[in-house]
Amino acid sequence: LIIQAPDLGGDTDTPDETAPAAPRGPATIYDVAAAAGVSIKTVSRVLNREPNVRHVTRERVVDVASRLRYRPNASARSLAGSRSYLIGLLIDNPSLGYVAELQFGAMARCRQEGFHLVAEPIETGAPDTAARLRAMLVDLHLDGVILTPPACDDLEVLSVLEAAGAPFVRIAPGREPGRAACVRMDDAAAAHELTGLLLQLGHRDIGFILGDPAHGAAAARCAGFKAAMAEAGVEVRPDRLRQGDFSYRSGVLAAEALLAGPDRPTAIFAGNDDMALGAISTANRLGLSVPGDVSVCGFDDTPAARAVWPRLTTVRQPIVEMAQEAAGLLIAGSMIDDRGRPVERLLAFRIEARESTAPPPRT
């Protein structure tokens, strides 16, 4: 129940002076019940959209609640009932922009539904991660937890949540796909499609920079790349595959290896934008023009991808939408489908073809 604050005229600085029977502090369920001439149980029913309230009664209660600016106390609700109206977002990601976008989507959906979002840091792999997570679950009685990469692929984290019986949704998980509800995009398909774009431009010798193996997406993107190359009948030289870790710096290093000397690929597909930007920087430093001498593409469509020149060809992830969907599933409690299996929502991506890719140079 989203109760709009009424416009009583004097709605500026001072607390309402004209409001009927303004007690100390905010109105409680007792104030509303008294003013509406019903029991607190009836007010509770209206609050929670329960059935079995006469239409007139319901309207009267809503009206009084609105006039008294009544807001149910979240702590009391949580203590008495089984819901806390709190969703947790577990954050453990080096890419700040990615997390911020996720959070934006989650906050928006929470607000729509009268929920609040608690942001919690989590350090995947740290010795006390499990203990801290358990503690937080007890502290807050969360109605649901949103797991972001790479925490969503941490087996210990999954175990703790399952053991605690905490409802959770994973965003873009990389392994154990069917283990719990998740929201994701098809990384392999996107990488496949983007590789197709490079092939269509005429590239045959393409380097690939892999992301952090801890993120499942890293492997999926590489698989999509390899599949597209194989389908096109183009061989991938083993030394064209370079390990990175999704960081700008690792892109710089991988590109140095790929672009050193005359025997170099005509295009580089980096597993994410940060590494792609590192590759572009390296190319420039080596005196190579992008895309004149070498094409570069990335994955994620970060703000920086549009900020550099040439602008980066990349894949737009539905980040905000994924988080919204995850929060929505948690709030609705629909983490299981009709056949008792964990829900999996697949959201659409979009290839952003920009200026960092062009046909290969004529030899």
Next chain:
Amino acid sequence: LIIQAPDLGGDTDTPDETAPAAPRGPATIYDVAAAAGVSIKTVSRVLNREPNVRHVTRERVVDVASRLRYRPNASARSLAGSRSYLIGLLIDNPSLGYVAELQFGAMARCRQEGFHLVAEPIETGAPDTAARLRAMLVDLHLDGVILTPPACDDLEVLSVLEAAGAPFVRIAPGREPGRAACVRMDDAAAAHELTGLLLQLGHRDIGFILGDPAHGAAAARCAGFKAAMAEAGVEVRPDRLRQGDFSYRSGVLAAEALLAGPDRPTAIFAGNDDMALGAISTANRLGLSVPGDVSVCGFDDTPAARAVWPRLTTVRQPIVEMAQEAAGLLIAGSMIDDRGRPVERLLAFRIEARESTAPPPRT
């Protein structure tokens, strides 16, 4: 009280089987009191580090609590007492990375002190902002609110918080400096120093791109620029001052105006990195080399500032530290100094001199 989960050996998946008297659900204060042979009041005292508990008693309680994996229920504490152990972060900022960094700092400090961070969107200037904010304060009983720019400069937001008696700290406020506790850096001094760097390189004709007037920092940065120019006895042509709004696109537009035609400045100081990146992109598109033909510098040191080539000369803000400090003030309740005035914490910045600035071209 941060109670470490005990290492009972079987700390993997299954809930403790060897733990003494494991009731349904997590242990409560009654379980701890019973097991320690004291009243719940004594447990409460230990929990809250209150005095008047014998040392032996305190140790016994801590030990039992730890063994039972006891965590005080936040809802019950909040309902019974005056604290919620919840800090709110009000988010209304187009720069995702900035917010994410702030949040990182706030989360870290909250975790240290046994608090949790609730992230809430706020739309400065929207018609229902005040009502939503009030509603949220009643919902959550926050122990404190962290206000980020530009929300920290919204007079309506300030009024609502003051009227509700909610403790709050502003981060990098731009106006009404003494109105409430705040944490900030000296934007004017930083802009002054960075302008000095350009002057020292030999630049005399410098363009400046202003940020969003809604952010107070925009004006402070421009003031620092002007002051440095005036002190050096260098005049600033009025048409060298261009209005932007902190967005990449506005940097593109402003730079187009500044760099069109041969009568152009030898350097551009953008009010933030995003606009600086837009300016670099425009320069490149116009066939101008950075820093060969024109130097560009920004403000903020965003990740993208290090990602572009040439890397951006800019100012490193102590963003994480500001948020940590803000959360710390709120948790300690020290928003007022000895003389009854709002606390103001000034944190140090750092000039990052990189490759986007160089001496002006010889004519």
Next chain:
DNA sequence: CTGAAAGCGCTTACAG
């Protein structure tokens, strides 16, 4: 369709 009672797990006075 409506309500009286009990209780969620703590803290706040207050008494000893």
Next chain:
DNA sequence: CTGAAAGCGCTTACAG
């Protein structure tokens, strides 16, 4: 130094 009682503001069974 320690504890018994009351109460925070709701929801959960249960009764009518």
